[in-house]
Amino acid sequence: MTYIAGHHHTSMITKDANKNNHFYKNILGLRRVKMTVNQDDPSMYHLFFGDEIGSPGTELTFFEIPMAGRTHKGTNSITRIGLLVPSYESLLFWSERFKQLKVKHGEITEYTQRPSLSFEDPDGLQLVLIVSEQSLSFWRGWSQSLIPKEHQIMGMGPVEMTVRRPEKLQDTLVNMFGYSISYREEKLTVYQSLAGEPFGEIVVIEKDGPDERPGRGSVHHLAIRVKDEEELKYWESKVREKGFLTNGIIDRYYFKSLYFRESNGILFEIATDGPGFTIDTDLVHLGETLDLPPFLEERREEIEKMLKPIEENE
Template identity: 50%
Template structure:
């Protein structure tokens, strides 16, 4: 059995946390499950959106950078996130909703062989809703009952992460050797790699020999893959080191433990444990309501809160 259990989360930059919250909760219907700060730079928000409890594989997270400029799109980047919805009818629902909310979107099409609806968030982050009827939804994912979107059309977690890199073969080799992904398809969308443990956790690798992306608002900082425990994280760390990658070592993020490294195209990859999760310091009904801080930052709460703008 593969050590990697699928996607854990994807992390992006936003220039405006307030607008970001409005879009992801009120337009997309996700729940703000954790309002915290960047542990390496507590002056900035770190917001997590997901299902009822922010289950692994549903988490979209954002660092707020108020001075962020525009993203210049290009190679050696994580370029798009695919989010799963239940049905073809759901794509039609979302197309109508995007029209009514003035969300930039394309027509219903196909993406990596799946029925799909590409769209952008207010800062130009590229996303796509897609339908995959051939893989099972993880039992840990639970619909948020207070979402403005009915369950029959709700977003059900991360399905595809798209990368564009100059050395696609090297990136693919890393996915197969370190994370045991399987190469499944190659077409105009690039090469599709599937996770052995969860067939709905896919990564597309596109070859792009153009200019390297200049990140800004709406760009993707890194993606994270999930392992069950610290023991499995240690095994991944050994694989990473054996293949010559420089890693961060294991970092305790309180809500999970993580390992970071850059592969040879410069893409930042995190591997994170599936627990303890966001309920470690909040009750389920109170998730996302107040600023939560890891214990080592608690003594600085007054200073940190004074430097953050209210989200409501």
């Protein structure tokens, strides 16, 4: 049976790779599992943070655009990224850590009917820690994280989308991808790719008004997860049958994927689980040096000259 196995990764825009690297490695305690470049524009970094091996479902990725202006918030955009932690005690740990490190954050409250703690990264990206007491089978804790394992971020949870026409997005999620409705409030609906599992949730909020104008701290796209290329080809046919435009399957070396925009303009990527980040680097040294896919390797010297070195200070 072919189905969407949850989130694969999200990709965001950062203005400063050094500040971004410090925040996600040294404050959130995630592992930088891949330091590479945007394959479509190798003049910019593409950084991947996740669990020990960058398992699908744990990856937060960032394109560095030094000239990025501020985000003009609006509708038809991905507006918040949920991150799962093991317990309510973890929220207390993180609240205290954020206070000590002067991270902008809110009070412990509820989001998607679960205990939660909202915060922002240095670019203003909206994030929220959410308690998921059930263990995630795909998550591999990182022993060298600065965060105790009992409080480590386990992966992505609910991803929030704000749209003008929620019925169009519902048609895509339910009728094309097979998501189910978990619950509904006024102008808010929660969809799950796998019933009862928070790691594949999409929160859809109805909001009229102008479209968001992206900048630093905005979300470029959500990638959802499939097993292999055979399944990806199945979804390519479904996307085309639905009338969405796509450039077809692209080999990103670490995974294969395809992109399309649904009717509100939200950019989705469908990505395969493998081959993964250890295809060109051993587990011990993941993310330590600049990795390039084979088709860019011959341009390494040119590419390295375009990139500002990332400092590894804690």
